[in-house]
Amino acid sequence: MTAFTCTTDDAGRILLVRHERLGVVRWELPGGHVEPCETAVDAAARETHEETGVHVTVGPLVADCHHRWRDRTVNILYFHATPAGSPHPHPSEPDIHAVRWLAPDLLDPADTSALAWPVIQHLAYDGHRQLHLEATHHRTSAGWEPTITRQRICS
Structure with missing residues (x-):
């Protein structure tokens, strides 16, 4: 399982990382793997701080994704968050x-990462309901990139 934050500031901007994954560089939401004995909320906050230097207060779950690739499935959780303390990010x-x-x-x-794009748009324009995604990866000239295969909003 992995956990990410979609952290917004008072101006409505979103905290993003320019990340290289599998040879592709895109804007992504900060986050990563949930460690043993760690909650998804704690992992989202820890990973966001580790990647950006910004402490966050994690709020509600806004989206989830079942990411199937190479005979495995990773469950991805996306939480809304707000900065707690200094909002000055650094890689x-x-x-x-x-x-x-x-x-x-x-x-x-x-x-922007294909996994992050729908979550960012959902939170910015319709964040009251939960977004459910399904995804896989495909090969491009840049490298391996995620592809959303199904998207739905639940009330």
Whole structure:
């Protein structure tokens, strides 16, 4: 299981990391693997701080994704969060090229992870209900990239 945050500031901007995964560099939401004996909420907060330097208060679950690839399934949870303390981000891991607060309407979908894009748009424009995603990966000229195969909103 992995847990990510969609952290928004008072101006409605979202905290994003410019991350390299499987040879592809895109804007992504901060997050990562849930450690043994750790809750998904705690993992989302820890991973966000580790990747961005920003402490967050994790709020409600806004989306989940069943990501099937290479004979395994990873459950991904996305939580809304708000900054707690200093909102000045800085990259802290080698695969992270940049950390920024970005307005959702200024993001380019082609430069944003396919797993993050629908979550960001959902939270920005319809975050009251939970978004459910299913995804896999496909090979592109840039490398292995995620593909959303199903998307639905539950009330």
